[in-house]
Amino acid sequence: MKNEHGRFGEFGGQYIPETLMNEIHKLEEAYEYYKNDPEFTAELDKLMREYAGRPSLLYYAEKMTKDLGGAKIYLKREDLNHTGSHKINNVLGQVLLAKKMGKTRVIAETGAGQHGVATATAAALMDMECEIFMGEEDTKRQALNVFRMELLGAKVHAVKTGTKVLKDAVNEAMREWTSRVDDTLYVLGSVMGPHPFPTIVRDFQSVISKESRAQILEAEGRLPDAVVACVGGGSNAIGSFYEYIKDEGVALIGCEAAGRGVDTDENAATIANGSMGIFHGMKSLFCQDKYGQIAPVYSISAGLDYPGIGPEHAYLNEIGRASYVPITDEEAVSAFEYLSRTEGIIPAIESSHAVAHVMKIAPEMPKDSIIICTISGRGDKDVAAIARYRGVEIYE
Amino acid sequence: MSRIKDAFTDKKAFIAFLTAGDPDYETSLANFRAVIEAGADLIEIGIPFSDPIAEGPVIQEADIRALSSGMTTDRVFELAAELRRDYDIPMVFMTYANPVYHYGADVFFEKAAAAGVDGIIIPDCPFEERGEFAETAERHGIDLISMIAPTSEDRIKTIASDTKGFIYVVSSLGVTGVRNEITTDLSSILALIKEATDTPAAIGFGISKPEQAERMSKLADGVIVGSAMVRIVAEYGKDAPKHLAEYVKSMKAAI
Numbered sequence: 216m217k218n219e220h221g222r223f224g225e226f227g228g229q230y231i232p233e234t235l236m237n238e239i240h241k242l243e244e245a246y247e248y249y250k251n252d253p254e255f256t257a258e259l260d261k262l263m264r265e266y267a268g269r270p271s272l273l274y275y276a277e278k279m280t281k282d283l284g285g286a287k288i289y290l291k292r293e294d295l296n297h298t299g300s301h302k303i304n305n306v307l308g309q310v311l312l313a314k315k316m317g318k319t320r321v322i323a324e325t326g327a328g329q330h331g332v333a334t335a336t337a338a339a340l341m342d343m344e345c346e347i348f349m350g351e352e353d354t355k356r357q358a359l360n361v362f363r364m365e366l367l368g369a370k371v372h373a374v375k376t377g378t379k380v381l382k383d384a385v386n387e388a389m390r391e392w393t394s395r396v397d398d399t400l401y402v403l404g405s406v407m408g409p410h411p412f413p414t415i416v417r418d419f420q421s422v423i424s425k426e427s428r429a430q431i432l433e434a435e436g437r438l439p440d441a442v443v444a445c446v447g448g449g450s451n452a453i454g455s456f457y458e459y460i461k462d463e464g465v466a467l468i469g470c471e472a473a474g475r476g477v478d479t480d481e482n483a484a485t486i487a488n489g490s491m492g493i494f495h496g497m498k499s500l501f502c503q504d505k506y507g508q509i510a511p512v513y514s515i516s517a518g519l520d521y522p523g524i525g526p527e528h529a530y531l532n533e534i535g536r537a538s539y540v541p542i543t544d545e546e547a548v549s550a551f552e553y554l555s556r557t558e559g560i561i562p563a564i565e566s567s568h569a570v571a572h573v574m575k576i577a578p579e580m581p582k583d584s585i586i587i588c589t590i591s592g593r594g595d596k597d598v599a600a601i602a603r604y605r606g607v608e609i610y611e
Numbered sequence: 612m613s614r615i616k617d618a619f620t621d622k623k624a625f626i627a628f629l630t631a632g633d634p635d636y637e638t639s640l641a642n643f644r645a646v647i648e649a650g651a652d653l654i655e656i657g658i659p660f661s662d663p664i665a666e667g668p669v670i671q672e673a674d675i676r677a678l679s680s681g682m683t684t685d686r687v688f689e690l691a692a693e694l695r696r697d698y699d700i701p702m703v704f705m706t707y708a709n710p711v712y713h714y715g716a717d718v719f720f721e722k723a724a725a726a727g728v729d730g731i732i733i734p735d736c737p738f739e740e741r742g743e744f745a746e747t748a749e750r751h752g753i754d755l756i757s758m759i760a761p762t763s764e765d766r767i768k769t770i771a772s773d774t775k776g777f778i779y780v781v782s783s784l785g786v787t788g789v790r791n792e793i794t795t796d797l798s799s800i801l802a803l804i805k806e807a808t809d810t811p812a813a814i815g816f817g818i819s820k821p822e823q824a825e826r827m828s829k830l831a832d833g834v835i836v837g838s839a840m841v842r843i844v845a846e847y848g849k850d851a852p853k854h855l856a857e858y859v860k861s862m863k864a865a866i
Binding site for chain 1: 710
């Protein structure tokens with residue numbers, strides 16, 4: 216993918232305060248150096264294998280396949296990684312990079328808490344000070360993850376500004392970074408923000424498609440017809456897509472959060488409803504009003520509750536290489552329940568958006584076709600929220 | 612020739628920031644009038660943004676108050692035009708990249724120029740991204756003002772070599788807001804700027820007290836005050852104009 220000066224087509228860029236510019240350049244230089252440094256890559260490989268538990272399984276969901284009666288469905292099990300989601304892939308890379316850069320402290324935003332937990336975990340492992348910014352609303356929706364991060368030694372800040380969700384957590388983390396750059400790296404959790412973050416995060420997450428491509432070739436002797444993943448900022452999706460971008464016969468499908476419906480005011484479907492904008496350091500698509508005020512967005516999933524999308528996704532959408540579909544809360548919750556019952560796998564509510572789309576397309580596809588669906592995280596964290604959605608008043 | 616130059620001619624400039632529409636259009640207009648009449652040399656009109664990542668809590672809250680009162684970019688153009696009818700003072704907008712970009716930079720700068728605005732500060736548009744707005748702004752006679760931060764180091768000369776209007780020197784790390792102490796070695800930063808350009812440089816971020824303003828004005832060509840003024844707006848509501856006027860006079864006297 217062409218990426219000159221941090222651009223994907225016209226998307227991307229470095230729209231951040233001057234205070235951060237030298238630091239961003241240092242990060243870019245360090246990354247360009249270490250990504251080719253045999254010692255760094257060996258260390259990271261070891262962490263991925265021995266700590267995160269990679270490679271993750273590519274599991275043939277036979278019961279689901281039979282039940283839906285169409286395409287063969289494979290699940291890429293990122294939920295089985297240490298800390299329970301794909302977030303660890305990026306975090307181990309970035310925290311190791313921070314360490315090499317001589318940083319002693321990492322900060323991060325988190326929505327559902329998965330990236331915060333992963334960052335706190337890597338920080339504990341690599342002896343870094345760690346502070347996590349999380350929207351106050353999300354600290355309530357995902358109270359267990361707050362305590363989990365604290366258990367790992369991180370300090371969690373409940374962000375009370377703005378809409379008190381993920382975008383506000385990013386705002387606060389950026390503000391914090393401008394006030395303390397010398398010893399601190401902002402470990403961004405998705406393929407968003409200013410260059411080089413969209414590229415760094417994509418590279419660390421592309422392990423998902425590197426593995427799945429080899430695994431499916433071994434299992435089936437051919438490439439899949441479609442790869443399906445959920446999209447908030449888009450890190451598990453870009454990781455799931457990346458190695459297949461050159462394989463034109465493989466359909467790449469991102470599933471975004473339609474909340475209560477794309478036609479309602481309560482959704483986070485950026486490709487469906489967004490327009491061009493410049494925010495959080497990047498030019499991309501955003502949910503916003505006609506004056507460019509960023510819109511409050513909504514999804515049952517705290518991890519997809521973001522008004523923008525990574526610049527490389529906006530580009531893949533524009534050139535037609537990937538397509539993006541909206542999935543409602545109701546469809547995602549039904550898929551959450553379906554996969555739990557059918558395969559005994561409880562997916563994260565984020566990942567359930569991808570499962571929901573597979574449930575729609577698999578029956579229409581021939582029996583010899585193949586879908587790979589990324590289960591980006593495990594659903595334990597969502598059980599109480601799903602129960603409440605279904606009218607069962609349980610609390611964590 | 613840009614009006615901005617006037618603010619720095621034969622004097623140190625006192626630059627006053629307020630968020631347009633905070634807490635509502637009429638009060639905000641009265642506040643700007645009071646500040647101008649009390650002797651401010653240049654005013655910064657903040658176009659409120661939903662997610663101002665370079666602002667501390669004081670200005671964040673002002674943006675929320677303004678947006679909740681129904682302030683829009685079009686209303687800010689009206690406010691600027693009303694001020695321009697009565698005053699010759701140099702005026703610059705301060706806002707973020709998205710309100711300009713999404714409005715359409717060409718139309719935005721055309722309307723800004725028609726309203727009598729002389730320049731614009733966009734804190735999330737660093738040197739590398741100036742190309743996004745610089746040419747369009749220049750075509751409409753709007754100066755795109757550059758910022759230099761304590762971390763700019765080797766970038767100072769590059770940035771200073773391509774500046775318009777004035778240079779906004781960020782006094783401290785972090786976001787806007789009142790600070791008790793400013794520890795950055797500003798005199799070396801200013802020296803580097805002066806080697807590269809004769810564009811005037813003003814210091815902002817964290818300045819609230821006359822003593823600070825006095826010290827900063829010895830280092831630079833002007834002093835920018837935002838949060839301390841916005842705090843007065845928040846505290847006094849409809850009575851803010853007279854308190855703002857007193858404050859501006861005390862700061863002006865100090866520099």
